[in-house]
Amino acid sequence: MTDVVITGAAILAGKRADIGMSGGVFVDPSELAGTRKARVVDATGLVALPGLVDLHTHLRQPGGEQAETILSGSRAAALGGFTAVHAMANTTPVSDTPELVTQVWEWGVAAGYVDVRPVGAVTQGLAGERLAPLGSMARSRPQVRVFSDDGKCVHDSALMKRALEQARSLDAVIAQHAQDPRLTEGAQMNDGPLAATLGLEGWPAVAEESIIARDVLLAESVGARLHVCHLSTAGSVEVVRWAKARGIAVTAEVTPHHLLLTEERVVSFDPLFKVNPPLRRKEDTLALREAVASGVIDIVATDHAPHPSESKDCSFPEGAFGMVGLESALAVVLATLVEPGLVTYQDLARIMSVVPASIGRVAGYEKPLGLGSPAHLTLVDPTALAREPHGSLSGNNPYRGEELKGRVVHTFYAGTQTVDDSGIVDLPERTA
Amino acid sequence: MRHLLDTKNLSREDALRLLDTAREFSDVANRSVPKLPTLRGATMVNLFFEDSTRTRLSFEAAAKRLSADVMTFQVQGSSVSKGESLKDTAQTVEAMGADIIVMRHFASGAAHRLAHSGWVRASIINAGDGTHEHPTQALLDAATLRDRCITGPRGADLSGLHVAIVGDIAHSRVARSNVFLLNTLGAQVTLVGPPELLPSGVGDWPVATSHNLDAVIDEGPDAIMMLRVQGERIKGDFQPASGDYVRNYSLTVERANRLPESAIVMHPGPMNRGVEIASDVADSPRSVIVDQVRNGVAVRMATLFDVWGETQ
Numbered sequence: 001m002t003d004v005v006i007t008g009a010a011i012l013a014g015k016r017a018d019i020g021m022s023g024g025v026f027v028d029p030s031e032l033a034g035t036r037k038a039r040v041v042d043a044t045g046l047v048a049l050p051g052l053v054d055l056h057t058h059l060r061q062p063g064g065e066q067a068e069t070i071l072s073g074s075r076a077a078a079l080g081g082f083t084a085v086h087a088m089a090n091t092t093p094v095s096d097t098p099e100l101v102t103q104v105w106e107w108g109v110a111a112g113y114v115d116v117r118p119v120g121a122v123t124q125g126l127a128g129e130r131l132a133p134l135g136s137m138a139r140s141r142p143q144v145r146v147f148s149d150d151g152k153c154v155h156d157s158a159l160m161k162r163a164l165e166q167a168r169s170l171d172a173v174i175a176q177h178a179q180d181p182r183l184t185e186g187a188q189m190n191d192g193p194l195a196a197t198l199g200l201e202g203w204p205a206v207a208e209e210s211i212i213a214r215d216v217l218l219a220e221s222v223g224a225r226l227h228v229c230h231l232s233t234a235g236s237v238e239v240v241r242w243a244k245a246r247g248i249a250v251t252a253e254v255t256p257h258h259l260l261l262t263e264e265r266v267v268s269f270d271p272l273f274k275v276n277p278p279l280r281r282k283e284d285t286l287a288l289r290e291a292v293a294s295g296v297i298d299i300v301a302t303d304h305a306p307h308p309s310e311s312k313d314c315s316f317p318e319g320a321f322g323m324v325g326l327e328s329a330l331a332v333v334l335a336t337l338v339e340p341g342l343v344t345y346q347d348l349a350r351i352m353s354v355v356p357a358s359i360g361r362v363a364g365y366e367k368p369l370g371l372g373s374p375a376h377l378t379l380v381d382p383t384a385l386a387r388e389p390h391g392s393l394s395g396n397n398p399y400r401g402e403e404l405k406g407r408v409v410h411t412f413y414a415g416t417q418t419v420d421d422s423g424i425v426d427l428p429e430r431t432a
Numbered sequence: 433m434r435h436l437l438d439t440k441n442l443s444r445e446d447a448l449r450l451l452d453t454a455r456e457f458s459d460v461a462n463r464s465v466p467k468l469p470t471l472r473g474a475t476m477v478n479l480f481f482e483d484s485t486r487t488r489l490s491f492e493a494a495a496k497r498l499s500a501d502v503m504t505f506q507v508q509g510s511s512v513s514k515g516e517s518l519k520d521t522a523q524t525v526e527a528m529g530a531d532i533i534v535m536r537h538f539a540s541g542a543a544h545r546l547a548h549s550g551w552v553r554a555s556i557i558n559a560g561d562g563t564h565e566h567p568t569q570a571l572l573d574a575a576t577l578r579d580r581c582i583t584g585p586r587g588a589d590l591s592g593l594h595v596a597i598v599g600d601i602a603h604s605r606v607a608r609s610n611v612f613l614l615n616t617l618g619a620q621v622t623l624v625g626p627p628e629l630l631p632s633g634v635g636d637w638p639v640a641t642s643h644n645l646d647a648v649i650d651e652g653p654d655a656i657m658m659l660r661v662q663g664e665r666i667k668g669d670f671q672p673a674s675g676d677y678v679r680n681y682s683l684t685v686e687r688a689n690r691l692p693e694s695a696i697v698m699h700p701g702p703m704n705r706g707v708e709i710a711s712d713v714a715d716s717p718r719s720v721i722v723d724q725v726r727n728g729v730a731v732r733m734a735t736l737f738d739v740w741g742e743t744q
Contacts, residue, residue, distance in 0.1 A: 003459055038537055068506035143477045188540075191632055191633065192632070192633040193633035193634075193635060193637070194633065195631070195632075195633055195634030196602075196631035196632065196634055196637070197440065197608070197633070197635030197636075197637070198541060199540040199541075199561070199562055199563035199564030199565065199566060200540050200562075200563075200564075200610060201563075201607060202631075202633065204632070266664060268544075269540075269541030269542075269545045269548075270545070270546070270549075310517070312519065313549075313701070314512070314517055314518055314519065314545075315518055315537065315540075315541060315542040315545050316539065316540065316541045316545065317538075317539040317540060317541075317562065318518075318539055
């Protein structure tokens with residue numbers, strides 16, 4: 001690994017300073033000055049951010065390799081400026097054993113583009129009936145600290161309470177997909193006047209809010225950490241605000257698409273805009289943005305959900321839920337939060353790197369760009385158009401044709417350059 | 433008009449033109465040779481992903497009276513996993529020469545999707561998509577209302593008429609298409625049904641709503657349209673034939689007798705006699721159910737004529 005000096009970048013959009021990397025960690029660039037082997041990267045005009053951490057990614061391997069593999073998803077992540085992603089457990093087979101989470105982690109190491117942190121299933125096979133072996137997964141080689149049945153809600157209250165008790169003892173977190181299954185049978189889009197007009201089964205806000213309300217009370221009674229996945233309604237923000245004011249250990253995430261897109265997109269009947277939870281009203285997107293600004297929502301997470309074209313080349317009700325997001329997340333956050341002045345670049349580092357790493361117990365992200373920390377670095381040009389997504393195997397990108405600004409120009413993962421000006425860097429396969 | 437996908441986006445001008453054309457075509461049926469050469473050379477395909485007899489036959493009759501060639505593609509079963517996709521099926525029928533695709537599909541928005549996806553170039557006529565719309569049904573209802581309730585109907589809209597639509601609004605594409613078309617044509621619409629059968633977002637529609645059929649009847653509507661309770665679309669908990677529904681929302685002889693003398697009774701069919709409508713009411717002189725079927729052929733002739741003219 002060669003030493004690198006980055007010159008001219010604005011640190012978190014603040015003052016310009018050189019950045020040194022050696023041995024996979026950040027070093028004082030003056031230590032590298034004059035050494036012949038240091039490679040110099042001119043980053044004039046770019047903003048330096050810590051490597052981004054995604055707490056919510058679907059990499060589809062094993063079982064869904066036609067949509068994404070751990071390698072292709074890792075490359076998409078690097079192109080989006082990420083250096084760590086949490087791979088959700090809803091694969092085939094489900095990641096619900098120490099062997100399977102270890103396999104996912106090893107594939108991630110072999111790819112080498114990002115730290116692939118496996119998420120373990122809460123219940124066996126995501127069936128919502130019996131707890132998966134959380135303790136064994138936590139003590140396995142990848143040391144799983146995030147458990148989730150994402151895609152499905154842990155609906156049974158007793159089971160959720162037990163899962164929280166387990167998580168507490170493991171310093172882990174339960175990341176809940178808050179969706180009351182009975183209130184959303186056959187649901188296609190946000191419930192309301194538009195769903196009524198389009199004749200699509202409505203997905204009421206209360207189906208999300210009632211589960212969050214129950215879960216924060218369970219987390220309080222157990223004294224465990226709860227994480228709310230992809231919060232999508234103004235009402236959910238109010239529930240989380242109340243819980244935080246009460247001192248409950250709850251964290252919440254919002255996706256880029258719920259910050260930008262509204263249910264009006266469904267007027268096209270194009271399944272590209274079909275996602276779980278559904279796109280909501282304009283009022284909801286505004287409430288979600290405000291909630292990030294005020295800290296009620298802790299992080300942005302992509303819920304990157306690749307699907308092959310045949311899953312979207314159909315009528316709306318027949319289409320699959322989900323959209324890709326790794327390669328557009330930063331640009332959407334710039335457009336919806338930074339550009340309007342709701343958050344600063346310091347905040348951005350917090351909501352897309354420091355805090356998601358902290359929730360997932362990923363070490364090395366505590367001090368963004370801090371000397372001695374692993375050299376996870378993203379250099380972005382906020383004035384240039386984002387690259388067209390091309391790392392993911394799937395094309396279900398809802399921002400197709402939109403001109404989003406925020407080009408990830410360089411990404412470094414532990415000092416290794418994964419993305420440069422010309423795109424993804426081809427890395428040799430590694431062994432775990 | 434390139435496609436007919438819904439009535440929500442159908443202009444008043446287009447609607448009135450279709451109704452006036454339909455009125456001219458309705459005379460064709462009474463000729464000794466009930467046929468016009470207008471669509472000679474055109475091929476219409478009935479692409480039905482859901483069972484239907486009356487709508488399919490009605491389109492077939494309309495196309496034949498205009499001398500179009502007709503093909504029928506009836507897809508068995510309603511699950512995409514059982515067969516090919518909408519895209520493949522539509523491209524297949526277009527490759528066989530379809531100029532106009534008349535489609536019924538179990539998925540809301542399927543016709544809109546087919547028209548705007550770039551999969552095919554044919555004109556698309558929506559013959560019912562899921563619980564979304566059924567625009568030719570609303571047009572035939574409007575044609576019937578115009579014939580029966582408006583003097584000098586040609587060119588006229590439905591201003592001043594009060595129409596009550598009763599029953600399972602939530603699962604009814606007929607109700608949606610009627611709500612938007614009748615509103616465009618100036619009629620006043622009241623939707624009547626139990627809370628669970630009115631869509632939760634109905635508040636934004638240009639209609640009045642009520643859970644009290646007797647009170648609406650006492651308002652003296654010009655027409656009352658009874659909808660079938662769609663048991664096949666209702667999940668789980670609601671029992672359509674329960675005594676409670678019949679007691680509160682069925683058009684009984686007693687209720688029909690309280691309607692104004694000139695009021696007409698409509699039903700898009702197929703009827704569940706004894707559930708939403710009493711048999712004696714369905715067969716009474718104020719029932720225009722057979723007129724609706726007759727107007728259906730004329731309205732579909734007008735629609736085929738319109739979309740074909742646009743592509744020539």
